[in-house]
Amino acid sequence: MELNAHVPSGPIESKWQRHQFDMKLVNPANKRKYNVIVVGSGLAGGAAAASLGEMGYRVDCFCFQDSPRRAHSIAAQGGINAAKNYQNDGDSVHRLFYDTVKGGDFRAREANVYRLAELSANIIDQCVAQGVPFAREYGGTLDNRSFGGAQVSRTFYARGQTGQQLLLGAYQALSKQIAAGTVQMHARTEMLDLIVIDGAARGIVTRDLVTGETKSWLADAVLLCTGGYSNVFYLSTNAIGCNATAIWRAYRRGAGFANPCYTQIHPTCIPQSGDYQSKLTLMSESLRNDGRIWVPKQAGETRTADKVPEGERDYYLERLYPSFGNLCPRDIASRRAKEQCDAGRGVGPGGGGVYLDFAEAIGRLGRRTVEQRYGNLFEMYERITGEDPYTVPMRIYPAPHYTMGGLWVDYNLMSTIPGLHVLGEANFSDHGANRLGASALMQGLADGYFVAPATLGHYLASTKLAKVDLDHPEVKRTEEEVANRTRRLLDNPGKRSAMSFHRELGALLWEKCGMARNREGLTEALRLIPQLREEFWNDVTVPGTGESLNQSLERAGRVGDFFELAELLCRDALEREESCGGHFREEYQTEDGEAQRRDDLFAHAAVWEYAGEDKAPIRNTEQLDFEYVKPAQRSYK
């Protein structure tokens, strides 16, 4: 597998500018001759489809939800970073770039990160112009808040619903294009496979989730904007429908899968309450701006929070990381919470939680200010737990939330399959081994509004594609494979639901490949997952038919792919014999329990290549060079 990142030469500050000039263009009148498929309608997909449609391309956009407005980007709460330096606190493109590379534990490609930081300011401009109601100061200018892993205030927000407002902005731009006829929207339509002809991505096979019809679509290029794979853990903060099928099928057709073991466990989620639980609810990281995290010093403490005197509380993040305190990066905050709970100092039912306390903030700022900043989050917490966080500290625990790993892409966001571009969380590009808060929205929109619309034209203008039609044997073959898989699931004479298998897989993965991993556990997981997968294919039952809306069938197909992905995740975690960001190998830690990178051996992206059914995948590497940010032991002390 050839891994050429196609990073433009020259100083990092001018790479993107120069590249934009060097890239070939498609003449405005010729754009309508190109057909582009966009899969997914979240921040990356919605923004890309809208922008490409506006530029004149003929776009087909697909989403499995009933409307493009429902993509899971909508659930992002806290905010979006941008190097505007509106606070005059020393922010700059270079600082955002630096913070992101460092936050990612020096496992991202510098040139991509720099471009992201550079484009961040344009995103805010674009969103404001669309009418995104960001929070404002009294003078009418934009307000900012702080987020983990940064010492400047660069996060723009719309109450606790920033993702919703940004997505609605993209959705509205997309809606305009749908009305204009430049974008054909296909809702309730799920991509089940990628069509590769003569080595290039030329289309997709979908299932209409209402009628069950399997159909092929052809195009000159395909953009996957299908999000991450946290749901491989079953319990995560992702929406129930989030799945890895699109990227997994692309992987099986030849797209390299980079760093699957880089998964992010978000520190501030509402703890699990029972076995029936279907998802975990995130409380925005912005809460860590004013909330203080603590556990009782005494293991096995039975008193309620208000009965534990100040001197018997351990504000462990403030103690361990005096300069960043409660705002240390997510991976660290999560692991330290697990450590406290494992040591028996956890709080709440089963000891699976730590306190996030606002008493001090309410005393300092007054209840009114706290209400203005976090009111909707407090309400949500109360709705779910039945406890009032204004009077009782919140209980939080880490949960799978985001995946930094994803399909490998070059500087142009193109995967190892020519024509297959991958945007947003679905790719691996910008966050290294750990993503900083408020950077996911930034990346999705940078990719969708600005990067892909520029690089896609270059691909189309510099590639000669043969004309293909729906009778092409490769189209027929792919369709048939999809139909066979569906039939196999429907005809299976098993007894267990796909959901029950998913739950079991998730529990296994969380145990062996969750917040902390080790050789023994991963080896065990690699033995158990194939067994469970076989059991799944032998014993899953899918009620109903393939010719109608069938949620059991949708679930089963996704779970089938999660099984394969889970195995690759563990394999990658096993082979990466170091700790970095969200990947923490217990064997590799410093004396005080921090992640220990091994730059001499692992300063690379691991890119997995599919080798065929029941064959071990091949591990390729892309060396990462750090010219501008010198790798160092991350310190948030």
Place this chain on the structure above:
Amino acid sequence: MKLTLHVWRQSGPTAPGRFETYVAPDVNEHMSFLEMLDVVNERLTAEGKEPFAFEHDCREGICGSCGMVINGRPHGKTGLTATCQLHMRHFSDGEELWIEPYRAKAFPVIRDLIVDRSAFDRIIQAGGYISARTGSAPEANAILVPKPAADWAMDAAQCIGCGACVAACPNASAMLFLSAKVSHLGLLPQGQPERYERVQRMLEQHDAEGFGNCTNHGACEAVCPKGISLDFIAKLNRDMLASALRAPVAQE
């Protein structure tokens, strides 16, 4: 606690529907309503029966996918919540629940509790946007927005497009949904150039989809999971009147 559920089953848009009764014998008060339904469906699957379909996704009250009528009220009895954040602690042992899809001409049933809400998308397509070509935006702080206007716009922009307002309305009107978008965009300086044309086009589409008129019952506001205020409908009416009195927008 033990609950008896009467769930609407309907195999397709034109097929006749009926209530089927299921017993949920072991409901835990910490469950969400949808988790309770999951457990019932898991049991149906294990018994070789087909589970009932209901729409859901984020399960944290923001995507707007879920929505059903529980004992006559969209999203259930607690108010200010989407079905996915309705928790079982609000129910009591032995309760009997009638669970139905939204009923409105413009929201045809697809299957069981799932309805087709694409009419909402078409209303947005008719004008629920600010035209701002990617790349053409001025510097963000060049557009000053007074904080009260931004806050008010955000109150309206919070709408999750779930459709409960339509289901609650005796006229099956979508005026609360429509007014939320018109107000969100119309309150901001960026939304002014298209303000009056927007309201006309969106209203036209609203009527064409088969939604009814607003007669100020206020049922929509009462069931809205985001508490979108009826005041926005008043605001919509003012914009509508103003747009009618203005010289027509030049058409091509």
